[in-house]
Amino acid sequence: MSETKKDDLVTLLIDDQEISVPKGTNVIEAAAQLNIEIPHYCYHPKLSAPGNCRMCLVEMGMPMRDRGTGEPIMDDDGKQKIGWMPRPAIACNTAAAPGMQIKTQSPMVKECQEGVMEFLLINHPLDCPICDQAGECRLQEFATDYGRGYSRFVENKNVKPKRTRLGPRVTLDDERCILCSRCIRFCQEIADDDVLGFVDRGSYSTLTCYPGKELANNYSLNTVDICPVGALTSNDFRFKMRVWFLKETPSICTESSVGVNTEVGSREGKIFRITPRRNDEVNDTWMSDSGRELYKQVEAENRLTAYRASGEEASPDEALDSGRALLQRKKTAFVGSGHLSVEEQFLFSKLADLAGAVRTDLVSHIEEGDGLLISADRTPNVRGALLTGLIEELPSQKLSALGEAIDAGEVENLVVYREDLLAAGLTKEQLEKVSILYLGTHQNDTSAIADTILPTLTVFEKSGSFVNQQFRLQRFMPAVPGPQNVGNDLLVLSALINAFPDQEDLSGIDHVWQEMGKNLAVFEDLLFLRIPPEGKLLEVPEKLRDLPYAEGKTLHFYPAAAKAPAG
Amino acid sequence: MATTPQEKRIILKNIDQDGYTRDIDCYLANGGYEVLKQTVTKDPADLCKEIETSGLRGRGGAGFPCGMKWKFLDRKSGKPIYLVCNADESEPGTFKDRQIIHKDPHQLIEGMMCSAFAIQAACAYIYIRGEFPEGAKILEEAIEEARKKNFVGKNICGTKYSCEIYVHRGAGAYICGEETGLIESLEGKRAYPRIKPPFFPAVLGLYQCPTAVNNVETLCNVKHVFDMGGEEYAKIGKPGNTGTRILCVSGHVKKPGYYEFEVGSLTLGQLIYDVCGGLPEGRTLKAVIPGGSSAKVLRADERYTGKTKSGEEFDWSLEDIPLDFDSLMAAGSMAGSGGVIVMDDTTDMVEALGNINAFYAHESCGQCTPCREGSLWMKKITTRMLEGQPRLEDVDLLKSVADQIAGRTICAFGEACAWPTQSFVLKFRDEFIAKAEKQIKESSPSREPALAETE
Numbered sequence A: 001m002s003e004t005k006k007d008d009l010v011t012l013l014i015d016d017q018e019i020s021v022p023k024g025t026n027v028i029e030a031a032a033q034l035n036i037e038i039p040h041y042c043y044h045p046k047l048s049a050p051g052n053c054r055m056c057l058v059e060m061g062m063p064m065r066d067r068g069t070g071e072p073i074m075d076d077d078g079k080q081k082i083g084w085m086p087r088p089a090i091a092c093n094t095a096a097a098p099g100m101q102i103k104t105q106s107p108m109v110k111e112c113q114e115g116v117m118e119f120l121l122i123n124h125p126l127d128c129p130i131c132d133q134a135g136e137c138r139l140q141e142f143a144t145d146y147g148r149g150y151s152r153f154v155e156n157k158n159v160k161p162k163r164t165r166l167g168p169r170v171t172l173d174d175e176r177c178i179l180c181s182r183c184i185r186f187c188q189e190i191a192d193d194d195v196l197g198f199v200d201r202g203s204y205s206t207l208t209c210y211p212g213k214e215l216a217n218n219y220s221l222n223t224v225d226i227c228p229v230g231a232l233t234s235n236d237f238r239f240k241m242r243v244w245f246l247k248e249t250p251s252i253c254t255e256s257s258v259g260v261n262t263e264v265g266s267r268e269g270k271i272f273r274i275t276p277r278r279n280d281e282v283n284d285t286w287m288s289d290s291g292r293e294l295y296k297q298v299e300a301e302n303r304l305t306a307y308r309a310s311g312e313e314a315s316p317d318e319a320l321d322s323g324r325a326l327l328q329r330k331k332t333a334f335v336g337s338g339h340l341s342v343e344e345q346f347l348f349s350k351l352a353d354l355a356g357a358v359r360t361d362l363v364s365h366i367e368e369g370d371g372l373l374i375s376a377d378r379t380p381n382v383r384g385a386l387l388t389g390l391i392e393e394l395p396s397q398k399l400s401a402l403g404e405a406i407d408a409g410e411v412e413n414l415v416v417y418r419e420d421l422l423a424a425g426l427t428k429e430q431l432e433k434v435s436i437l438y439l440g441t442h443q444n445d446t447s448a449i450a451d452t453i454l455p456t457l458t459v460f461e462k463s464g465s466f467v468n469q470q471f472r473l474q475r476f477m478p479a480v481p482g483p484q485n486v487g488n489d490l491l492v493l494s495a496l497i498n499a500f501p502d503q504e505d506l507s508g509i510d511h512v513w514q515e516m517g518k519n520l521a522v523f524e525d526l527l528f529l530r531i532p533p534e535g536k537l538l539e540v541p542e543k544l545r546d547l548p549y550a551e552g553k554t555l556h557f558y559p560a561a562a563k564a565p566a567g
Numbered sequence B: 001m002a003t004t005p006q007e008k009r010i011i012l013k014n015i016d017q018d019g020y021t022r023d024i025d026c027y028l029a030n031g032g033y034e035v036l037k038q039t040v041t042k043d044p045a046d047l048c049k050e051i052e053t054s055g056l057r058g059r060g061g062a063g064f065p066c067g068m069k070w071k072f073l074d075r076k077s078g079k080p081i082y083l084v085c086n087a088d089e090s091e092p093g094t095f096k097d098r099q100i101i102h103k104d105p106h107q108l109i110e111g112m113m114c115s116a117f118a119i120q121a122a123c124a125y126i127y128i129r130g131e132f133p134e135g136a137k138i139l140e141e142a143i144e145e146a147r148k149k150n151f152v153g154k155n156i157c158g159t160k161y162s163c164e165i166y167v168h169r170g171a172g173a174y175i176c177g178e179e180t181g182l183i184e185s186l187e188g189k190r191a192y193p194r195i196k197p198p199f200f201p202a203v204l205g206l207y208q209c210p211t212a213v214n215n216v217e218t219l220c221n222v223k224h225v226f227d228m229g230g231e232e233y234a235k236i237g238k239p240g241n242t243g244t245r246i247l248c249v250s251g252h253v254k255k256p257g258y259y260e261f262e263v264g265s266l267t268l269g270q271l272i273y274d275v276c277g278g279l280p281e282g283r284t285l286k287a288v289i290p291g292g293s294s295a296k297v298l299r300a301d302e303r304y305t306g307k308t309k310s311g312e313e314f315d316w317s318l319e320d321i322p323l324d325f326d327s328l329m330a331a332g333s334m335a336g337s338g339g340v341i342v343m344d345d346t347t348d349m350v351e352a353l354g355n356i357n358a359f360y361a362h363e364s365c366g367q368c369t370p371c372r373e374g375s376l377w378m379k380k381i382t383t384r385m386l387e388g389q390p391r392l393e394d395v396d397l398l399k400s401v402a403d404q405i406a407g408r409t410i411c412a413f414g415e416a417c418a419w420p421t422q423s424f425v426l427k428f429r430d431e432f433i434a435k436a437e438k439q440i441k442e443s444s445p446s447r448e449p450a451l452a453e454t455e
C-alpha cells in the first residue's frame, strides 16, 4: 500500500488516547488501532454501513467554535472547548475528524450497549447448545462482555421459521437472525446477485429470498461467514463439528491464480471446512463456494495412494528405483504443472536439467474468469513456474509440440507431474510410444497408463508457496497428514535428484529455499518462514513483465492494459 | 358549512364553502393560479428569501423552518433538485392533508409549483398515503387539468421553466411518512429510513440528489406567503410561530373536526370548550395529546410552569396552554402534526397507552434494534397488563424500555414510540400502579395477612 501523506491524516482522541488515521477512517477502525474494541454487528469493513444494529454507540464531542465568527472557543486552560453531543453517535458511520473526541467507556455508552444487548436477546431463541455458531458467536461474546447478565423479559418470545432453505448451500434459522442485513448487502454489493431481503415489519421482520429466486451464486457461503450469529448455516458444515475443536491452518486456495487466502479447519486429521482468511490486497474477506469444496479431494475415491513400477503395483522403494532408472535414459521430456508449489517447481526444474531433458512443458488451464475471485487462469502458480525457470514462456493448453516430438522419435520417456496428457491433446497412440513416470495426487487417464507412479500430497497436507497473479508470494501450511505411505513431494523429488551424483539432500523446505536464494535473484534473502502472512510482492524480472497473461479483471487485480478504477 | 368565529381560514378558506368544488374552473374563478403566474416572473433567490422572512415552519411534525430547509439544498453539486410533497398523513389523530387533497387539490398543486420554481426543482413528486386511493385519483385528475392550462409541465405560464408533478402512491406503512424512508420508498425500495448524517435530504436525497421534502399544508402555505409577501405573512400568528395552523381535534369533544387558527391565537381550553363544544355531558377533562399520537400526553389536573423560549415565566393549567409550537414545547409536549386528542375521565390510561403501543409496534420498520425490539416489548407489556396480569414493576420496566429507545435510533420513530410510554407512566403512574394492586388483591385476597404472619 502507498504511504499515506501527512496532510491526509486526522488526529482524534479516543478514551483520552491520541491517534492519527487517514481521512475517512471511521471511529470503529480508528479505535481498533488503539486496541480499543467498539462492539458492532451490522458494520463489516468490506460492506456499506447502514447503522442499524446500534451496538456501536459512543459519545462524541467536537471542538467548539463561535457560531458567528467561527473562532475557536477556549476554556480556562487555553484549550479549545469540546462540545459533547447530547445523543450517542454510531461509531461505524462516523468519520474521524480533526480534534474529535470519543468516549467508548462512559456510563452513557455502557447503558446503550446494555440496552441493545437486552433488545437483541429478548426474542432470541435459547439455541446455543445446538447452534453451529456457538463458540464464534458475536451475540454470545457481546452478551457476556456488554450485557446485563439477567433478563427482565417475561413475555412470550416471537416465533419464526427455523429451517428455511435459501439456496443449495445455505440454510436460514429466522429466529436467530438479528436483522443486521450483512448478508443482504453482501449479495447486493459484492456478489452482484440481489436475491435476499426482509419482509414484514418491526420485530416480525424476516429474512427471505425473492420469490422464485434462490441464493445460489458461487459466493453464497460468504453470507454464512459474515452472519454474526447462527442464523445462516452452511449445509456442508451444519451440525458436523463444534468450532472450538477445530484447528485452523492458514492456506491458499488453488482454484485460480488469484491465490485466495484461506483457513482450513480440521480436527484429528480430518478437514471440516475452509473459510476465507482476510487479505485486503488479495481477497478482502471473501472466497468462492467452489473453493471451499476443494478439501474433498483429500478423501476422494480417485486419490492415488498406491505405488507402481513396470506397470505393476509396487513398494515405494521399487517405484522409486524404477523412476530413478527412467531418469538415466536419454530422450526424456518433462511435463510440469501450475498446481505445483514454487519449491516443487524449482526441484522439478533442477531434475529436468540433471536428466538432460529434451524439453519441459507446462499445461495451462484457461477458462472464463468471474471478475471476482476466480481468474481465467485456473492454476495457482504459473508465475512460480516462470520464476523458477521451469518454463521460459507462457504455457499453452495443448501439448502439440510435445506430440510432434514424440512422433518424430525425439522423445521416448516422459516425467509427468499431476497433469493429464490426454486432456492436454496427446493421443493414446503417442502415449503408447513412451515410458511414463507419473507423480500426482489423483488418478487420471495418464496415471492409468503410467509405468511408474509416485503418489504425492495435496495442498492440505504439505507446506509450500505459490506466486499469484500479482506476483505475490504466499505460503500454505499442512492442515492434515497425508495418506499412509504417501511421500511428501519434496522428499520424492529430492530422492529422484539424488539418483544423480554429488547432489545434496533437498527434502527440507528451508534447504530448498536456501538453494533457491543462491540460484534465483528474485528469491535472494528470502526464507520460507519469513514469508509474511499477507504474502510478499516480488520484484518482477524484466522479461516476465509484459507477457500476455490470461487474467482479466478480478477483485484486486487489473491487467496492465486495463486501468484500475479510481479510489 | 359555517366557519367558527375563532378561526382564521387561509388554507381552508374555500374548503366546505357552499358551491365550492375541486375542479379547476371553480379554483380559477376564486383567483386560483394568479399567484403562480406572478411567481414565475420573479427571481427564485428572492422567493426563497420571502419564505425565510415569513418564518414559515413545517407542518409535517417537526416544525422545522421551511426557509432554512430550502437554504440547505445543495445547489453547488450541479445535480438536479427535487421537490417532494409528503402526503403520507398517517400520524394517528391527524386528518388535515386529506381534506386539502380531496376538496382543494389545485391549492396544493399551485403551492407545489410555486415552491418548485423557487427552489428551481427539476421535477416534483407527491407521495400520497397508500390508503388514499381516492385522493391519488383526484390529484392525478387535477394535475391533468392544470397541465392542460399550462400550470404544470413544459414552459409553465409561457416561461422557460418546466416542471412535472408525479403522484406516487405510498407503500402502506406509517414509516413511509418519515422523509428519508419516504425517499427510499419513492426509489422503489423498502421505506427504511436513512442514517443522518450523511443522508440529509437537502444534500443526498432522492436518487442521491438534493431534495426538499415538505408537508402538504406547508406547501399550500408557500402560495400564500408569495401572495401576501413574507413580511405580511409573518404578522399572522406569533414571532417564530407564524401563520395559521390546521388542528385536527378528536376524542371526547362534542364537535370533533378540523379547524384553522392563527398560530397561538387561542388556548387549549378555548379550543376544547369554545370551538369544539366541550366534553360530553357530565364528563371532566383528564388528558390531552396535543400533536398527534407521538406527542407527550398532558394531564389536566397539573400546573405547567417554567420559562418560554423568549424568557417569559408562565404558570398554566392545561386549559391555559396557548396552541403554538413554542408554548407546547415549553409545556413538555409538542405541536407535532396538529392532531389534538382529547381524553375525559372515562379513559383508562393503561388502555390508551396499550392502543398507542400496539400502533407503534405494528409500524416500526424494524431496521434498528432499539425501536424494533423495544416497541414490541412495550406493546407486549401493556397488552399483558390489560389482559389481567399486570405487575407492580411493569410501570418502571415500561419507562426503562422507552428510555432505552429514545435518542438511540436511526429515525425519529424511536422518539415517536418512546414518548407516549415515557409520558403516560410519568403522568399517570398512579393508574398503572393501581391496576396492578387491584389485580393482586383480587387474585390473592389473603396475601396481605399472610405476609404479616411471616414477620
Ligand SMILES: Cc1cc2nc3c(=O)[nH]c(=O)nc-3n(C[C@H](O)[C@H](O)[C@H](O)COP(=O)(O)O)c2cc1C
Pocket (backbone or CB within 6 Å): B057, B058, B059, B060, B061, B062, B063, B064, B066, B069, B086, B087, B088, B089, B090, B091, B174, B175, B176, B177, B178, B179, B180, B213, B214, B215, B216, B218, B219, B411, B412, B413, B416
Ligand atoms: C415516523 C415519522 C412519520 C412521519 N410521518 C409524516 C407524515 O405522514 N406526513 C408528514 O408530512 N410528515 C411526516 N413526518 C415528518 C417528515 O419526516 C418530515 O419532517 C416532513 O415531511 C417535513 O415537512 P415539513 O418541513 O413541511 O413539516 C414523519 C416523521 C416521522 C419521524
Ligand code: SF4
Pocket (backbone or CB within 6 Å): A124, A125, A126, A127, A128, A129, A131, A132, A133, A134, A135, A137, A138, A139, A140, A176, A229, A230, A231
Ligand atoms: S446465534 Fe449465538 S446466541 Fe444465538 S443460539 Fe446461536 S450461538 Fe446462541
Ligand code: SF4
Pocket (backbone or CB within 6 Å): A176, A177, A178, A179, A180, A181, A182, A183, A184, A207, A223, A226, A227, A228, A229, A231, A232
Ligand atoms: S441472517 Fe445473519 S447476516 Fe443476515 S441479517 Fe440475519 S443476522 Fe444478519
Ligand code: SF4
Pocket (backbone or CB within 6 Å): B175, B192, B193, B363, B364, B365, B366, B367, B368, B369, B371, B372, B409, B410, B411, B412, B413, B414
Ligand atoms: S427508529 Fe424504528 S422506524 Fe426508525 S429506522 Fe429504526 S426501526 Fe425503523
Ligand code: FES
Pocket (backbone or CB within 6 Å): A039, A040, A041, A042, A043, A050, A051, A052, A053, A054, A055, A056, A057, A090, A091, A092, A093
Ligand atoms: S455497527 Fe451497527 S450501528 Fe454501528
